[in-house]
Amino acid sequence: MSAENEKFPKQHIVGFLGSLVLTLAAAWAVVGSGLPTHWIIISIMVMAVVQAFIQLFMFMHLTEKNGSIQVGNMLHAFFIAAVIIAGSVWTMSFGFSHNHSDNGGGGEEMQMEEQEHNH
Amino acid sequence: MSGHSELTTGPLEYRSHEDRMTVLGFWLFLGAEIALFATLFATYAVLFGRTADAPTPQELFEMPMALTMTFLLLTSSFTCGIAIHEMRRGSLKGLLTWLIITLALGLGFLGFEIYEFVHYAHEGATLQSSAYWSSFFVLTGTHGAHVTLGICWAVLLIIQLKKRGLNQMTARKTFVLGLYWHFLDVIWIFLFTSVYLIGMVV
Structure with a gap:
């Protein structure tokens, strides 16, 4: 102080x-x-x-007075933010880049495999 | 921890239990604000590149402009920190001086942002132009609305500080405003990085 x-x-x-x-x-x-x-x-x-x-x-x-609760709350907020942003991007872009070259019909499993390799 | 007692020493804004709870409550609010901005950032990231017939961000974003806005807001966050530092030294005059400098820098930032939006509108990028520009204007506009609110809040607080001087209540109110103002810069750091800088490289 x-x-x-x-x-x-x-x-x-x-x-x-x-x-x-x-x-x-x-x-x-x-x-x-x-x-x-x-x-x-x-x-x-x-x-x-x-x-x-x-x-x-x-x-x-941040660490003054009720510091531990405040630090915990900020870490929680950053975690929520990361889940919202990374989760949205991942979900909305899932298989997106493979749609052009794929003719459909049996290609879905291959898409899934390719995605898994990428991550 | 701080306990439930009334304190007679330490910073004014932490003297009463209620004020300590108010500061903690404001931190919880800031956590919710982070979640709000996260949804807007997520929308922006998902719609990135969907510019349709409108200009692309590479064509419109300019480094000098983005850097000027960043430095204005970053410096205002610093001067706001100095204002709280002066408040804790018990100097009302120092607090008011640095708070007014903070306000001026905040207004400068807002002026540049309005100029930027008008400039983009002239170049054919508005809220209606494309999915990308919708998400851009909603994200940066929400931040700009927060800055506007912060400026109005600071003006009202300066009036109150002049009328009532520095006491437990005004100290707590000023400290909470300080938290809010720093938080606006935290959000801007991510706006500058993930909107302007990434918009220039990708």
């Missing part, structure tokens, strides 16, 4: 600089890195999650 009475808000400034660096790194990854697309997407999503944690822990005082 003593840190709160200091004149210099060190934690906020560290968090802010960290966020700026992560934002610029993500922008550079897209514009200038030349990495394969899926690596760009993975790296910028990881940087976004890190930035979200900076906000939660360094700006939002």
Whole structure:
């Protein structure tokens, strides 16, 4: 608690600089890195999650007072979000990319197998 | 844990049991907000690429614009954190100063977002243009509506702080507004990354 009475808000400034660096790194990854697309997407999503944690822990005082309930609630919310988004994308794109080449009739089982190989 | 007693030390917003429960309750609300935005992100992801005859995101998204909006909102989240820091030092003047800076940055963000939407509409991308643009405008528009609400909330709170000064009630209200404002930036980080950045590479 003593840190709160200091004149210099060190934690906020560290968090802010960290966020700026992560934002610029993500922008550079897209514009200038030349990495394969899926690596760009993975790296910028990881940087976004890190930035979200900076906000939660360094700006939002997540762990104060009822901290354990609040941390549990946020983890639960992130889990729900991941299930909704990944689940929707997976369900709605299931077999989608194979529809063009397939002539139907007995092809369904092959589609299922191909999907499983992909995951 | 904090217990049920009234405290005489520590941050003002945590002194009474009711206020501690209010802050916890607001965290639960933010959890529900994450679920709300998750459904909108999911819709956006599923409809990604279904632009029909409308322009594609690669044609319309511009890095300088997206970065400017990101920096405005990120800086406003930082200044809002400083405002709460000043509040905990007991400085009403510091709190008001940083809160007004936060408000100005928030308005700047909103101005850019409105300009962006108008610009896209001129280029032929509106809510009705295609499945992709519908999901885009609903997702970013819901975030923009939250920012608008946050700005109105902050204006009302500044008036109340000026009238009543810093006490347990106004401190708790300011702290909750701070949580809400930081949360808007958390959502924007994911909007910037998964809508603007991915929209530029895919």
